[in-house]
Amino acid sequence: MPYFEFLETYGGRFLEGSLITVVQFVLATIVSVVVALSFGLMRMSSNLAVKSFATVYIEIFRGTSLLVQLFWIFFVLPLFGITLDKFTAGFIAVGMNMGAYGAELVRGAILAVPKGQWEAAKAINMTPAQRMRRIILPQAFVIMLPPWGNLVIEIMKGTALVALISVTDLMFEARQINISTFLSVQTFGTALIIYYVFARFLITPFMRFFERSMARKIGRA
Amino acid sequence: MEWRWDWTWEILPRFIDATGKTLMAAGGGYAIAVVLGLVLVLAQRTPYRIVTMCVREVVEFIRSTPLLLQVFFVFYVGPQFGINLSPWTSGLIAIGVHYAAYLSEVYRGGIESVPKGQWEAAKAINMPVTQTYRRIIIPQALPPAISGMGNYLVGIFKDTPMLSVIGVAELMHTANAVGALNYRYLEPYTMVGVIFLAISLPTAFLITQFEKWVRRKMGMK
Amino acid sequence: MTEDMSQYPLRLEGDNIPMVRFQNVRKSYGALTVLDDLNLDVDAGEMVTIIGPSGSGKTTVLRMLMTLETINGGVIYVDGEPLTHMEKGGVLVPANPAHIRRIRSKIGMCFQHFNLFPHMTALQNCMEGPVQVLGLPRKEAEERSMELLQMVGMADKRDQHPSRLSGGQQQRVAIARALAMRPKVMLFDEVTSALDPEVIGEVTNVIRKLVDAHNLTMLMVTHQMGFAKDISDRVCFFFNGAIEEQAAPSDLFENPQRERTQQFLNAVLESN
Structure with a gap:
């Protein structure tokens, strides 16, 4: 079967799968941002119980496999x-x-904000909460955007695993098409290219743009 | 749902066996990645721009597409051309190549962290390029690369469950099989998680210690 | 090692109480003692300069007063009230955060490295405290901030981010930011040390203006001996975590009594 014909027959299913992948990706990103912020801050809490809880969560999720x-x-x-x-x-x-x-990126970025910023905020008598919200987090946000660019790609790749619990994403569709056609190069090759285009030409440029505009906004560029 | 200890002990030997296979898969894949990663980074440092650009794009491609899909690709593409690769062979190739791309980035970071003055000093004592790499650059590039290399050693270990989808009988595969046979998933999946934690946490700790030791040994701060 | 807290008054009373009093203040990092039994009074409206070799603990004095460092012993009084202690059952005990914040509001500080907030413009830097901490209406905070930016000669740069400003300009904004909180005590911690020589004058001129025009109490750590001599009411020479000698600037610089003071001044003057 020529590749063109292959695409004509199965293009629709690739598209449907891609759509599910995009939705999974967006939702997973939202969840991970919320989790990262709350556990990153909890990890830095002076309350030992809160801090331990966050540490255990982070170590368990980083110490075992996503698939598990x-x-x-x-x-x-x-x-x-x-x-x-x-x-x-x-x-x-x-x-x-x-x-x-x-x-861990959130924690690292907060620690990377110069100590003088904490001191200056204290010197104008801000409360710890004000200090974090008004002074530290905005700066930490800009510091952590570049590593988040990589993490977001990992999130997108991670969503491929949901195919293994039968969510009909791109990965899932590719497997189904492969089973019925045995045209593995075409099937998996197409899926690879879709993921690649998505990561390299949509997500990465968007993150770069985001980085630059945030850096400009805080007067760093 | 209650945890059944008697059954846990009964199935434990199979999991110990599978742990060995998981470690073999991780170790084999890592060996490939360490060597191939070096090839990938050196290929990007040749004077031929076209080679550099192509290799760079290949690395980006591998890094921005899901490992799961790559595993399927390697496993199913062979037969289409009459080459039959065993699950183990395809699994090791897929995971090894995937992590080679990551490691090449770690190496690159290490090499780029060596100050330009070191190259100039080597040139000033008339050292040839290969010798400069071997005697001057790589020894200095290694310590900053250790933590990245260590992270990916743990990373490759945690990604081995993806080989279960093509029938490599590692931990996840065993858990799936045991679970399906007995219609009980609590113990098998939890055991896999605990085993992963029990191995990855101490390993991560040892890597940090090793990095510190190397830095001290080399008189670097 | 617990201290007998009954020796410390709950508050300073009378007509002539100092604006700042350090009473038996100790500071150590582990086994290393940075300040040993410091006793120092600064009167209202007085400008006191602290000089001394690096490592003598002079910056620590300011940082303790700003509560950037905890103290290991003794009591600091600001405007008659203990800074990090409060009364409970007739003796002083460590204060709660609300008390510390209330006392701390009387103190402002400028840093060696300015520490302006990089994500805010010059004006926003000045307005941040008045709006967020004092709860002033934005309009009032803006007026107050603009007045101060005018005073330090930075009004035309109000909308610039710190990354666009020179070191001297940043430090002037930092002074305005601190003053916008209307402190009674201003601390200057080596505010000219990170500046290029040719812009030091911009900053020292602003401080001169403050000395002339305001009734601020000021504590300054500096390496600019000439400036210290011109501007101070009193100069304290620190050595090894203690005050070695203190006097009016003309006395201390021209007629130092202690040998260490002479050695230090000779070394500094030679290197200039």
């Missing part, structure tokens, strides 16, 4: 009365996993 976490959330959690449908389990697992990595 995904299967655990989808197959084991229902035994404890928490049943998520496969679509939700998918982006929640990816988001919680990547959020643990993001939490």
Whole structure:
């Protein structure tokens, strides 16, 4: 079968799969940002209980595989009365996993804000909460954007695993098409190219643009 | 749902066996990645711009597409051309090449961290390029690369579960098989998680210690 | 090692109380003692300059007063009230954050490296405290800030971010930012040390203006001996975590009594 004909026949399914991948990606990114911010800040808390809880969460999610976490959330959690449908389990697992990595980026960026900034904020008598919100976080945000650019690509790649719990994303469609056609080069090759274009020509340029405009906004550029 | 210890002990030997296979997959894949990564980084430092650009794009391609998809690609593409690769061979190739791309970036960072003055000093004592790499650049590029290399050693270990999809009998594959046979997933998936934690946390710790030791040994701060 | 807190008054009372009093203040990092039993009074409206070799603990004095460093012993009084202590059951105990914030509001500080907020313009830097901390209406905070930027000669740069300003300009904005909080005590921590020689004058002129025009109490750490001599009411020479000698600038610079002071002044004057 010529490649053109292949695309004509299966293009629709690739497209449908890609759409699901995009939705999974966006939702997983939102979850991971929320997780990263809350656990990153909790990790820096002076309250020992809060800090330990965050540390345990981060170490567990970074110390085991995303695939294990995904299967655990989808197959084991229902035994404890928490049943998520496969679509939700998918982006929640990816988001919680990547959020643990993001939490470390948040912490690292906050620590990278010069000590003088904390002191200056204290010298104008700000409360700890004001200091964090008004002075430290805006600067930490700009510091952590470049590493988040890489993490966001990892999130996108991570969503491919949701195919293994039968979410009909791009990965899933590619596998189905492969099973029925045995045209593996065409099938998996097409899927690879779609992921590549998505990462390299959509996500990365967007993140770069975001970085630059944020840097300009705080007068760093 | 209650945890069944008797069953846990019963299935434990299979998991110990599978842990060995997981470590083999991680070790084999890492060996490929360490060597191939070096090839990829040196290929980007040749005077031929076209070679540099092509290799650079290949590295980007590998880094921005999901490993899971690459595993399928390697496994299924062979038969289409009459080459049959075993799950182990394709699995090691896929994971090795994937991480080679990451490691080449780590090496690159290490090499770029060596000040330009070192190249100039080597030139000033009339050292040839290969010798400069071997005697001057690589020894200095290594310590900053250790933490990145260590992270990816743990990373490759945590990504081995993806080889389960093509039938490599590592931990995840075993957990799936045991779980399906007995309709019980709590113990198998939790055990996999615990085993991963038990290996990756101490490894990460040892890597940090090793990095500190190397830096001290080399008199670098 | 607990201290007998009953020796410290709960507050300073009377007509002639100092604006700042350090009473038996100790500061150490582990085994290293940085300040040993410091006793120092600064009167309202007085300009006191602290000089001394690096490592003598002079910057620590300012940082303790700004509560950037904790103290290991003794009590600091500001405007009659203890800074990091409060009364409980008739003795002084470590204060709660609300008390510290209330006392700290009387103190402003300028840093060696300016520490302007890089994500805010000059004007926003000055308005940040008045709006967020004092809760002033934006309009009033802006008026107050513009007045101060005018005073330091930076009004025309109000909308610039710190990255667009020279070191001297940044330091002048930093002075305006601190003054916008209407402190009673201003601390200047080596404010000219990070500046290129040709712009030091911009900053020292602003400080001169403050000395002339305001009734501020000021504590300054500096390496600019000539400036210290011109501007101070009193100069303290620190050595090894203690005040070695203090006197009016004309006395201390022209007729130092202690040998270490002479040695230090000779060394400094020679290197200039």
